[in-house]
Amino acid sequence: MTTVWNWYVIALILFNLLGITWLLWWTAKRRPGDPKPEDTSHYWDGDITEFNKPMPRWWINGFYIAIVFAFAYLFWFGGWGTYDGFGKWSSKAEHDKEAALATQQLEKTFAPYKGQAIDVLAGNAKAVALGKSIFANNCATCHGSSAKGAVGYPNLTDTIWHWGSSPEQILHTVKDGREGVMPPWGTVLEGMGGPDAVDYVIAYVHQLGEKDGANRTDFAAAQGKKLYEGVCVACHGKEGKGDPKVGAPDLTDSYWLYGDSREALHETIAKGRHGVMPAWGTVLGDTRSRLVAAYVWSLSHSTKSGNLNAQ
Secondary structure (H helix, E strand, O other), rough: OOOHHHHHHHHHHHHHHHHHHHHHHHOOOOOOOOOOOOOOOOOOOOOOOOOOOOHHHHHHHHHHHHHHHHHHHHHHOOOOOOOOOOOOOOOHHHHHHHHHHHHHHHHHHHHHHHOHHHHHHHHHHHHHHHHHHHHHOOOOEEEEEEHHOOEEEOOOOOOOOOOOHHHHHHHHHHHHHHEEOOOOOHHHHHHHOOOOOOHHHHHHHHHHHHOOOOOOOOHHHHHHHHHHHHHHHHHHEEEEEEEEEEEEEOOOOOOOOOOHHHHHHHHHHHEEEEEEEEEOHHHHHHHHHHHHHHHHHHHHHHOOOOHHOOO
């Protein structure tokens, strides 16, 4: 907070408290010439009279005590701009204290699973249940409560893993995050094969996923193959099987992270994609990262206890 805003807050507080004090004092006292409390001339139904009597002294004093308490509260807890207060209390310190206590309680809950392998945890029903709750609180925003993902967010319940599906690879993904970059190839491809170059590559990529694709002859796909082998093969491989080391997806299966329509593929190839999986290791810590990784791993791997919990 700047000095100007600091003094603005202090002035606003003083204006309100002193203003209330003055208003209370001004309205509570009687002045010479004021009519008696009974002389209001306000009558109803002949026997109902409105008086103008002042508030009882104990009531007025109660207001004054409340104002004094307000000043004491602000001085003790620090309500004057950036002033810390005599009590040195702060909401941040209170939060940190409660957070530390909650962390200690959580550590007791997670202690039995510390350092255990992902596939071992996936076979423990309680561990998978804990991992599922951690997933719901942190991962469901992107991957959905059912972990089936959405456009741009991978489905975690199938057997397709762009970065590998081993326990170690999944744990690495959770703790350290991933960053998948598909460069924009539109300009490069058009320079190599003309204005229809991207469409040619799309035709070839579509053919890669077909069972009889290798046996068909198609002009667009044939042109696309040449372009593919000149540009795309470095990451996706000659047969289009991808490379988990760099997160390059397999182009021969039926799964498409951003969609397999001509429009979606044109966007992907021409303009590129940039997908980021945040690193959760610093947020969750090692044990909770292992638990959520075990839950995710159990969704697509058969375990006696884990699968029962993952449903």
